[in-house]
Amino acid sequence: MNDDPAPTKRAIMEATYDALRERGYGDLTIQAIADEFEKSKSLLYYHYDDKEALLADFLEYALDEFMAEIRVGEHEPVEQLERLIDLMLPETIDEDRYRVQIALLELRGQVPHTDVYRERYAEIDRTLTERVASIVERGVETGAIRDVDVELEAELLVSALVGMQTRRLSTYEEFPIERSRAALYEHVERRLVAPAA
Amino acid sequence: MNDDPAPTKRAIMEATYDALRERGYGDLTIQAIADEFEKSKSLLYYHYDDKEALLADFLEYALDEFMAEIRVGEHEPVEQLERLIDLMLPETIDEDRYRVQIALLELRGQVPHTDVYRERYAEIDRTLTERVASIVERGVETGAIRDVDVELEAELLVSALVGMQTRRLSTYEEFPIERSRAALYEHVERRLVAPAA
Numbered sequence: 001m002n003d004d005p006a007p008t009k010r011a012i013m014e015a016t017y018d019a020l021r022e023r024g025y026g027d028l029t030i031q032a033i034a035d036e037f038e039k040s041k042s043l044l045y046y047h048y049d050d051k052e053a054l055l056a057d058f059l060e061y062a063l064d065e066f067m068a069e070i071r072v073g074e075h076e077p078v079e080q081l082e083r084l085i086d087l088m089l090p091e092t093i094d095e096d097r098y099r100v101q102i103a104l105l106e107l108r109g110q111v112p113h114t115d116v117y118r119e120r121y122a123e124i125d126r127t128l129t130e131r132v133a134s135i136v137e138r139g140v141e142t143g144a145i146r147d148v149d150v151e152l153e154a155e156l157l158v159s160a161l162v163g164m165q166t167r168r169l170s171t172y173e174e175f176p177i178e179r180s181r182a183a184l185y186e187h188v189e190r191r192l193v194a195p196a197a
Numbered sequence: 198m199n200d201d202p203a204p205t206k207r208a209i210m211e212a213t214y215d216a217l218r219e220r221g222y223g224d225l226t227i228q229a230i231a232d233e234f235e236k237s238k239s240l241l242y243y244h245y246d247d248k249e250a251l252l253a254d255f256l257e258y259a260l261d262e263f264m265a266e267i268r269v270g271e272h273e274p275v276e277q278l279e280r281l282i283d284l285m286l287p288e289t290i291d292e293d294r295y296r297v298q299i300a301l302l303e304l305r306g307q308v309p310h311t312d313v314y315r316e317r318y319a320e321i322d323r324t325l326t327e328r329v330a331s332i333v334e335r336g337v338e339t340g341a342i343r344d345v346d347v348e349l350e351a352e353l354l355v356s357a358l359v360g361m362q363t364r365r366l367s368t369y370e371e372f373p374i375e376r377s378r379a380a381l382y383e384h385v386e387r388r389l390v391a392p393a394a
Contacts, residue, residue, distance in 0.1 A: 025306070026223075099309070106306030108367045109222070112299050121367040155361075155373065155380035160353055163360025170305045170318040176352065183352035191388060 009061070011039055012047065016058045021099045025106035030054060052114050055107060059120040063127060070131060077139030078193055081157070084132070085184050088161045089168070091177060102169050129158045139192070146194045153192070160184060206258070208236055209244065213255045218296045222303035227251060249311050252304060256317040260324060267328060274336030275390055278354070281329070282381050285358045286365070288374060299366050326355045336389070343391045350389070357381060 015036035023032055030051045034041040048054040070084055093101075111118040133154035139145030161184070168175040212233035220229055227248045231238040245251040267281050290298075308315040330351035336342030358381070365372040 024309070102306060102309050106303065108363070109299060109303030109306050111367050111369070112221070112296070118367070118369060122371040125364050125368050125372075149383065151376060152380040152383050155377050156357055156384055159357045159360035159364060159377065159380070161356075161360065162363055163356035163358065164352075166305070166359055166363045167322055167356060170308050170315070171322050172308070172315060174319040175322075179348060180352050180356065183349040183356070186346065186349050187353055 008039065008043065008047075009057075012037060012044055012054070013058055013061045015044070016054060017100060020103040021096050023103075024099065025103040025110070028055075028103075052116055056116040056120050059104075059107075059117070059124065063120075063124050067127060067131060070135070072131065072134045072138060077135050077142065077144050078188065080135050081132075081139075081188050081192070082185065084135075085161070085181065085188075089164055089177065089181055089184070091181065093168070098169070098172070101165070105166065105169050125158075129154050132157050136192070143194055145192050148192065157184075157187075160187070205236065205240065205244075206254075209234060209241055209251070210255055210258045212241070213251060214297060217300040218293050220300075221296065222300040222307070225252075225300075249313055253313040253317050256301075256304075256314070256321065260317075260321050264324060264328065267332070269328065269331045269335060274332050274339065274341050275385065277332045278329075278336075278385050278389070279382065281332075282358070282378065282385075286361055286374065286378055286381070288378065290365070295366070295369070298362070302363065302366050322355075326351050329354050333389070340391055342389050345389065354381075354384075357384075 012033075015038070016033050018036040019028055019033040022036070028051060030045075030048065033051070033054060034044050037044050048057075066087070069087055070080060072080070074080070075083065107117060108121060111121060133150050136145055136148065136153050136157075137150045140147055140150065164180045164184075168177060168180075209230075212235070213230050215233040216225055216230040219233070225248060227242075227245065230248070230251060231241050234241050245254075263284070266284055267277060269277070271277070272280065304314060305318060308318060330347050333342055333345065333350050333354075334347045337344055337347065361377045361381075365374060365377075
């Protein structure tokens with residue numbers, strides 16, 4: 001057994017990703033995740049009793065990975081907003097990623113029955129909105145972004161991003177991804193970017 | 198048996214609503230819907246073989262009912278947009294409505310497995326976006342709304358509305374509904390309403 005928990009956790013999370021991709025949420029069992037896990041199955045069962053606890057950790061892990069991609073202050077605020085759009089709404093989405101994302105949409109529908117999912121989604125929502133607000137706030141401070149209401153702007157942007165993801169997942173190839181991306185880019189460029197002095 | 202199909206269809210749709218409220222999507226069976234149906238159960242089975250066909254009709258019925266609430270030209274365009282916000286994001290949401298909406302979110306997660314759901318969601322998405330575009334377009338024509346790109350504005354508004362609904366359903370009492378509504382109202386008032394001449 002490995003003493004460092006990080007590689008083990010990463011391997012468990014990757015097995016969970018693979019199992020979600022293969023089976024979706026409805027048919028997922030902890031056994032199916034164990035089957036994708038390359039290390040000892042007893043190690044997985046040692047860490048997790050049930051799939052709810054494992055998936056709650058998976059949501060947290062995915063959030064941490066995502067947040068590491070959009071750290072405040074690493075780039076210019078406007079560039080960061082555009083990067084966020086590209087990360088959440090890439091021009092193309094491959095079959096694997098589609099399958100995992102739709103499995104997570106099914107999981108979202110489980111929140112009334114599973115408190116730990118609801119807590120995680122509340123955390124994801126809060127963390128993402130606060131991050132976007134921090135980016136916009138920094139832009140207002142540096143003068144790159146107009147003097148907008150930071151909180152309201154973050155609500156609007158996060159909602160538009162989540163809405164486009166939800167619409168895209170449920171309409172798939174019919175979703176107007178180019179027009180949606182253009183709508184967000186136009187919003188950032190015309191409504192947020194401060195006019196050149 | 199009633200010769201007029203309309204009251205029968207309405208009664209079946211109401212039974213479907215009640216069954217979704219009671220059971221959610223996962224535990225729903227056509228038998229459970231028949232149990233909520235006050236008329237002859239054979240009449241329900243005469244119209245529907247399986248729950249997928251029935252739920253696809255339910256989505257269409259719900260869309261028609263919703264669209265009847267926001268007819269283009271019945272009110273001033275800006276008022277209509279505000280009415281749309283109030284309909285999709287009421288300040289409070291009772292337990293029954295929450296349960297049906299979360300059941301529909303679960304159903305959205307079924308689109309990869311059930312073509313008829315995907316077709317219906319694509320239709321809902323297209324119809325709603327076109328309606329919002331028509332309202333904005335009429336506002337631009339009458340001078341009530343600035344000369345915005347109608348298509349992009351409709352994408353942004355519909356996405357923000359769907360995103361707020363999705364976020365609200367998956368975080369429930371933690372969702373900042375007042376701030377989200379304020380973000381949409383502010384967008385309409387500051388970005389869309391034309392300045393007074």
